[in-house]
Amino acid sequence: AQSVSQHNHHVILSEAASLELGCNYSYGGTVNLFWYVQYPGQHLQLLLKYFSGDPLVKGIKGFEAEFIKSKFSFNLRKPSVQWSDTAEYFCAVNAGGSQGNLIFGKGTKLSVKP
């Protein structure tokens, strides 16, 4: 069965530290990849997405992610985090290139200390 793994359940960083959140998926075919963010008390918002082309994807608020096909990975990065980045981050995969049926990881809670 297709699955998505997020390596860290809870990450705690100080402001200005660099961030990398891991995401691996299990599916051998074409995939569309997403990172969503959920700020406290708010709904999920799309941070960035990868469909095809340049494997380095830039999203909103300074986030980026790199698709490495050989490693089945789509890690999220940010060079310098801010207190306002405190949120829960979800990696999701749409397998087979078909619409619908996003498969989510369990999420990573990021806490940024001011």
Place this chain on the structure above:
Amino acid sequence: NAGVMQNPRHLVRRRGQEARLRCSPMKGHSHVYWYRQLPEEGLKFMVYLQKENIIDESGMPKERFSAEFPKEGPSILRIQQVVRGDSAAYFCATSTTTYEQYFGPGTRLTVT
């Protein structure tokens, strides 16, 4: 995205009652997806609908759960005879013909 509306935001039901969750898509969106999030779990796909059609219900429990997206009005996720294990956050997401899904704020169902 503020454009996807869900109501109610919080719903409390006693065991055995029915729960109805509503999702109003963003303007122009004709695809609706329902997901469930259990405590300490990621979101799990339940069902994908287009207007008047269920496209994929592979994530729906076989009993007590049903979904519809009528020609007019919101999409409805219906849970009959609720049990404690149905307590969760239920999210809907909507899209146009692209792969980008916009999520609503969710309905938190508590079964007492």
